[in-house]
Amino acid sequence: MAFQLEVLPAPPLQLTPECLVHTGIVRLFVTGMLVQGSGAPPEQFGFFVPTATPLLPAAQEPRLLAEAYLMTGIATSVSGNFPFGVAHVEGSYLSDPRGGADRWLYVSGAAYIGREIRIGYRVTVQSN
DSSP: OEEEEEEEEOOOEEEETTEEEEEEEEEEEEESOOOOOTTOOOEEEEEEOTTOOOBOTTSOOOEEEEEEEEEEEEOOOSSSOOOOEEEEEEEEEEEOTTSOSOEEEEEEEEEEOSSEEEEEEEEEEEOO
16 A cells, blocks of 8 residues: 655745745545555655745744645545544755755645545745
């Protein structure tokens, strides 16, 4: 069982000169055979926000507020007690895995996926 992640970003919204909001939809889905246990922990996920600009190495990290909510879900089990949805989410700036000194906005968390879920995300970036 393998999990795939697809990010569908919306254009960022500049609320004030110091406050920028990134939003979009994340699709988490299973490829292959789904084996689900009622006591299984949530699946970890993470992605770089495609609409974010890099944070320079010497720059102070801005305040971040990451939010996520379940939009839709597809379950395949007709019996049992299986949780569904987002367990937690957080935002941070991480180094680019391709190299370089800039840091990029990264959203990570854990979710109970079932066959497929779509999660709405919002990350508010407030500079000091």
